[in-house]
Amino acid sequence: MDLWQLHIFVSVVEQKSFSRASELIHLSQPTVSTHIKELETHFQCRLLDRLGKVTEPTRAGAILYGYAKQMLALKQETQSAMLDFLGHTKGQLLIGGSTIPAGYILPKMIGAFKTAFPDVSIFMTVGDTGQITRAVKDGELELGVVGARTSDPDIVQEKLVEDEMKLVVPAGHEWAHRTSVTCKAVLSQPLIAREQGSGTWKTVIASMEKARVDVSRLAPAVTMGNCVSVIQGILNNVGISILSTIAVTEELAKGRLHALSVEDLDLSRNFYLTLSRKRTRSPICEKFIQFLKDQI
Amino acid sequence: MDLWQLHIFVSVVEQKSFSRASELIHLSQPTVSTHIKELETHFQCRLLDRLGKVTEPTRAGAILYGYAKQMLALKQETQSAMLDFLGHTKGQLLIGGSTIPAGYILPKMIGAFKTAFPDVSIFMTVGDTGQITRAVKDGELELGVVGARTSDPDIVQEKLVEDEMKLVVPAGHEWAHRTSVTCKAVLSQPLIAREQGSGTWKTVIASMEKARVDVSRLAPAVTMGNCVSVIQGILNNVGISILSTIAVTEELAKGRLHALSVEDLDLSRNFYLTLSRKRTRSPICEKFIQFLKDQI
DNA sequence: TAAAAATACTCCATAGGTATTTTAT
DNA sequence: ATAAAATACCTATGGAGTATTTTTA
Numbered sequence: 001m002d003l004w005q006l007h008i009f010v011s012v013v014e015q016k017s018f019s020r021a022s023e024l025i026h027l028s029q030p031t032v033s034t035h036i037k038e039l040e041t042h043f044q045c046r047l048l049d050r051l052g053k054v055t056e057p058t059r060a061g062a063i064l065y066g067y068a069k070q071m072l073a074l075k076q077e078t079q080s081a082m083l084d085f086l087g088h089t090k091g092q093l094l095i096g097g098s099t100i101p102a103g104y105i106l107p108k109m110i111g112a113f114k115t116a117f118p119d120v121s122i123f124m125t126v127g128d129t130g131q132i133t134r135a136v137k138d139g140e141l142e143l144g145v146v147g148a149r150t151s152d153p154d155i156v157q158e159k160l161v162e163d164e165m166k167l168v169v170p171a172g173h174e175w176a177h178r179t180s181v182t183c184k185a186v187l188s189q190p191l192i193a194r195e196q197g198s199g200t201w202k203t204v205i206a207s208m209e210k211a212r213v214d215v216s217r218l219a220p221a222v223t224m225g226n227c228v229s230v231i232q233g234i235l236n237n238v239g240i241s242i243l244s245t246i247a248v249t250e251e252l253a254k255g256r257l258h259a260l261s262v263e264d265l266d267l268s269r270n271f272y273l274t275l276s277r278k279r280t281r282s283p284i285c286e287k288f289i290q291f292l293k294d295q296i
Numbered sequence: 297m298d299l300w301q302l303h304i305f306v307s308v309v310e311q312k313s314f315s316r317a318s319e320l321i322h323l324s325q326p327t328v329s330t331h332i333k334e335l336e337t338h339f340q341c342r343l344l345d346r347l348g349k350v351t352e353p354t355r356a357g358a359i360l361y362g363y364a365k366q367m368l369a370l371k372q373e374t375q376s377a378m379l380d381f382l383g384h385t386k387g388q389l390l391i392g393g394s395t396i397p398a399g400y401i402l403p404k405m406i407g408a409f410k411t412a413f414p415d416v417s418i419f420m421t422v423g424d425t426g427q428i429t430r431a432v433k434d435g436e437l438e439l440g441v442v443g444a445r446t447s448d449p450d451i452v453q454e455k456l457v458e459d460e461m462k463l464v465v466p467a468g469h470e471w472a473h474r475t476s477v478t479c480k481a482v483l484s485q486p487l488i489a490r491e492q493g494s495g496t497w498k499t500v501i502a503s504m505e506k507a508r509v510d511v512s513r514l515a516p517a518v519t520m521g522n523c524v525s526v527i528q529g530i531l532n533n534v535g536i537s538i539l540s541t542i543a544v545t546e547e548l549a550k551g552r553l554h555a556l557s558v559e560d561l562d563l564s565r566n567f568y569l570t571l572s573r574k575r576t577r578s579p580i581c582e583k584f585i586q587f588l589k590d591q592i
Numbered sequence: 593t594a595a596a597a598a599t600a601c602t603c604c605a606t607a608g609g610t611a612t613t614t615t616a617t
Numbered sequence: 618a619t620a621a622a623a624t625a626c627c628t629a630t631g632g633a634g635t636a637t638t639t640t641t642a
């Protein structure tokens with residue numbers, strides 16, 4: 001019993017005739033006979049009553065007909081589901097991003113992409129660089145945007161955007177009109193730090209170590225769990241902090257915050273498009289990558 | 297794309313390996329490769345990522361896998377549905393009977409059959425001989441039990457039971473202790489007749505004509521639409537009637553009615569098992585025919 | 593180096609065909 | 618007599634095999 005034989009069987013039932021069915025499927029009448037015979041030997045019973053004028057299914061044939069229709073319908077459904085997916089118009093896309101990309105880069109992209117392809121469902125996971133990279137490696141996510149490179153050979157990465165981090169102070173701060181300060185001056189101010197896993201804070205520490213600044217002299221006034229809290233902290237004069245400009249563009253535009261660079265400190269970093277080296281990317285994912293590269 | 301290829305594909309996905317899958321299905325590894333390749337060219341995309349250690353489905357492959365599982369499950373379902381039906385343990389049986397068989401013969405049979413095969417659903421249609429015979433001819437019913445033969449060459453009939461009709465009088469009637477009366481005597485009594493289409497009444501009229509009794513002398517006190525009404529009529533002294541003994545066995549046993557034969561009148565008739573000559577009978581139907589023949 | 597999949601090739605089973613016979617209207 | 622299905626028989630595609638190479642961990 002295969003789909004082809006079932007298709008022939010269904011055609012005979014619907015045409016009520018072997019020869020009419022054979023014309024319809026562009027087969028010879030004996031070929032149709034052979035296939036029906038094969039089905040009948042397979043099930044060990046008559047499936048069609050050849051009544052002379054017409055051919056009608058037996059009870060067993062009627063049962064098989066019902067199932068056969070279902071299977072053929074399911075085949076059709078499969079075909080069109082695959083076509084839809086491969087025509088990158090339908091399906092789902094699983095992506096991931098570390099804090100900054102997930103908060104400030106990807107949402108815009110997802111919005112634009114959804115407008116272009118409304119039948120694509122996008123699921124975004126937020127996690128730290130390590131989590132996202134591992135998920136991409138394992139195929140749980142098709143694409144990630146993270147703030148650090150990895151040495152894993154199963155991963156390919158591509159620089160997506162350059163991110164400049166700056167010292168951020170409230171509008172009324174004594175430095176609110178300066179464009180830069182020394183690193184030493186920063187250490188004298190109450191500072192809002194980020195938690196251990198934060199990519200932003202890792203970059204800050206790394207750049208300080210690179211500039212041979214004694215990191216132990218850092219005395220954070222408070223440590224906060226996410227970017228938004230830090231911004232709120234600055235606005236409420238808890239302290240100042242070093243943040244991605246991407247994360248504060250809005251507040252800078254409103255004039256409620258001011259950003260300035262820190263002398264001697266290289267606070268630039270990159271966000272990387274992160275993909276599995278060997279796994280095949282879906283057409284939807286390819287399309288999304290195009291979007292990312294084009295619209296940034 | 298056929299079921300065999302989908303089966304191979306599913307096996308590779310589940311085994312995460314071409315070679316392990318090939319062992320499982322008892323095929324060579326190159327044969328598995330060929331089939332997967334064929335699926336991939338059919339859908340114009342990669343379905344499996346050969347990652348070296350393991351093989352995992354691509355997004356497209358994952359979609360196909362879902363559908364493939366459904367199709368294979370449906371195939372299994374088809375197989376077992378056919379087996380159940382052919383093992384005459386499950387399914388439905390459509391039968392029909394004219395008034396007396398449907399009222400007094402078939403219900404007993406259906407009860408016994410349902411006990412033996414509880415998973416069989418039986419649907420019984422009641423109609424006159426002509427209706428039931430036509431439905432059997434057209435395959436709407438698989439089996440009928442009717443009170444008359446037909447000349448239709450598409451129908452085969454077999455005598456199932458002999459039915460004796462008798463004159464039925466109430467317990468207190470003047471003939472309540474007689475075993476027979478003359479036909480002439482019957483004509484002098486108030487008689488309950490049956491409607492036009494009734495097989496019972498047709499038989500009564502036919503036997504009278506055969507005995508050269510002047511049928512026009514029949515003056516029914518009342519005409520009733522069904523057997524049960526006639527019995528009630530007799531019990532309430534509306535008149536007497538000629539009925540199938542099969543239909544009054546219960547009342548005779550209770551002693552509320554008395555049956556006697558009519559001299560000169562041959563009131564015997566047969567009920568016939570009625571089947572389509574050319575249509576294949578389901579195993580359930582064959583089994584039911586056995587039941588009918590054995591238990592009568 | 594070893595294991596997995598791909599490639600190259602050979603073979604035969606079978607799906608397809610045509611010609612014809614049988615069956616039933 | 619005619620139309621439909623079955624039978625007989627032939628052909629060629631492709632599904633299955635073995636042997637080998639390529640790839641990658």
